[in-house]
Amino acid sequence: MSEYRFHLEKYSCGSKTDCPNCGRKRCFVRYIDEQGTVRFPSSVGKCDHEQSCGYHYTPREYFRDNPEAVSNNDRRIERIFRQSVLHTRPASVEPSYIPDRIVRASLSHYDRNPLYRYLCGVFGADETARLFNLYRIGTSVKWGGSTVFWQTDETGKVRTGKIMLYNPVTGRRVKEPQARVSWAPA
Numbered sequence: 001m002s003e004y005r006f007h008l009e010k011y012s013c014g015s016k017t018d019c020p021n022c023g024r025k026r027c028f029v030r031y032i033d034e035q036g037t038v039r040f041p042s043s044v045g046k047c048d049h050e051q052s053c054g055y056h057y058t059p060r061e062y063f064r065d066n067p068e069a070v071s072n073n074d075r076r077i078e079r080i081f082r083q084s085v086l087h088t089r090p091a092s093v094e095p096s097y098i099p100d101r102i103v104r105a106s107l108s109h110y111d112r113n114p115l116y117r118y119l120c121g122v123f124g125a126d127e128t129a130r131l132f133n134l135y136r137i138g139t140s141v142k143w144g145g146s147t148v149f150w151q152t153d154e155t156g157k158v159r160t161g162k163i164m165l166y167n168p169v170t171g172r173r174v175k176e177p178q179a180r181v182s183w184a185p186a
């Protein structure tokens with residue numbers, strides 16, 4: 001689970017609820033799912049009274065206590081999007097980067113992007129567009145239209161892109177007759 005996907009709800013008038021631990025009014029902030037897939041029960045959140053109450057039930061603890069809360073589909077989608085986050089140790093040599101204009105140019109032609117078309121059927125067009133924008137997932141011309149996961153480092157620079165071909169009907173990766181995986185720039 002990425003930490004940034006689940007975060008405390010930003011304060012807006014009336015968004016705070018009563019703490020399930022100390023019972024005080026409007027001091028409890030709930031966790032929400034940035035992707036809108038998981039709905040947490042009202043006990044998942046944090047009390048403002050850190051000293052006197054200290055109640056803090058995190059999404060990580062919730063998923064640990066309720067492993068069935070993560071559906072298989074959600075886990076698969078989570079895996080798909082996690083590819084765009086690069087976890088690297090600091091490079092000992094100056095790495096090369098992909099120019100931002102190339103990344104930006106790829107964030108289009110989604111009608112030719114098989115994964116995008118599949119996810120539109122699962123989440124709807126608005127949510128799919130939001131996710132692709134959030135994770136900066138693009139379209140490659142390879143194989144007549146495929147999906148590119150730009151791998152971005154801690155400083156926001158793009159090191160490489162993993163290009164993969166998906167079946168637009170099943171949402172599964174194409175592995176026959178061979179796995180369709182490549183790297184950008186090819």
Ligand SMILES: [Zn+2]
Binds near residue numbers: 019020023024047053
């Ligand atoms: Zn409390």
